[in-house]
Amino acid sequence: MRRRHTKSLPPKASSHAPRILLLYGSLRERSFSRLAVEEGARLLEAMGAETRIFNPRGLPLADAEDASHPKVQELRELVQWSEGMVWCSPERHGAMTGIMKTQIDWIPLSIGAVRPTQGKTLAVMQVCGGSQSFNAVNQLRVLGRWMRMVTIPNQSSVPKAFMEFDDNDRMKPSAYYDRIVDVMEELVKFTLLVRGRSDYLTDRYSERKESAAELSKRVNQRSI
Numbered sequence: 001m002r003r004r005h006t007k008s009l010p011p012k013a014s015s016h017a018p019r020i021l022l023l024y025g026s027l028r029e030r031s032f033s034r035l036a037v038e039e040g041a042r043l044l045e046a047m048g049a050e051t052r053i054f055n056p057r058g059l060p061l062a063d064a065e066d067a068s069h070p071k072v073q074e075l076r077e078l079v080q081w082s083e084g085m086v087w088c089s090p091e092r093h094g095a096m097t098g099i100m101k102t103q104i105d106w107i108p109l110s111i112g113a114v115r116p117t118q119g120k121t122l123a124v125m126q127v128c129g130g131s132q133s134f135n136a137v138n139q140l141r142v143l144g145r146w147m148r149m150v151t152i153p154n155q156s157s158v159p160k161a162f163m164e165f166d167d168n169d170r171m172k173p174s175a176y177y178d179r180i181v182d183v184m185e186e187l188v189k190f191t192l193l194v195r196g197r198s199d200y201l202t203d204r205y206s207e208r209k210e211s212a213a214e215l216s217k218r219v220n221q222r223s224i
Contacts, residue, residue, distance in 0.1 A: 014195055017050040018044075018084060018192060019052075019082050020041075020049050020052075020083070020188075021084075022040060022041055022053045022054070022088070023037070023054050023086070023087050024036070024056070025088065025089035025090055025099045025103075026089075026090050026097060027056065027057055030169070032162065033100075033125075035161075035169050035171070037088045038053065038169075040086050040125070041053055043184040043185075044086075044188065047184065047185065049191075054103070059102060059103065060072070060102075061102055062102055067106075075103060075107070076107065076116065079107050079117065080116050083121070083194075084120055084122065085120060086124075086125065087122065087140050087143075088124075088125040088127065088156075089127075090128070091127075091129075091135055095135060100136075100140075109148075115148065117149050118202050119199065119202040121150045121152060121195075122150065123155070124156075125137065125157070125158075125183065126156070128158065128159045129160070132158075133157060134157050137155045137157055141155075150190060152183070154183045156179045
């Protein structure tokens, strides 16, 4: 009998508003990564999505506290709630900030039988204090791939971010703002395409084979 290497087609997509979690990477009082995320959330909601923004203040360093810490639990619950995410970090010393990495480090690849990030969509953005750079978004893409997320092609990098927001903390009209609109629009589109089908899209033959072997082993052990 030929081995079954494929699965049946996925179910139809859900009809509720896309659920998007937004993370930012600075604790400054006037954090430009937070302002960029808030701008993104406004756009997402205008496009029909439901959004949540996680405040990283009080989140301990990874492994410095138990996973039962309230901020860790809050973050993990939001990740499980979400169908897509936005990660926005300042660039510091040519890299994402420790605040940003700590949030991602607290998101496990699996919680029991659940993989909280696998198959979910991701948009990456960064803000720069000086000239435009892409170091942080490139790193975030690597992490998104490691977390088995569907990272959309478009991205945003805002140079001299302190010049791009007005006194009301709203982003000024510019090509950089237009790019954030593009990124949020693409994220919504990809989320609508992927959600409800992520298990199908990320299902792997090698993992099915391993699971089948483990199940067979347990059955044989019980029969002894």
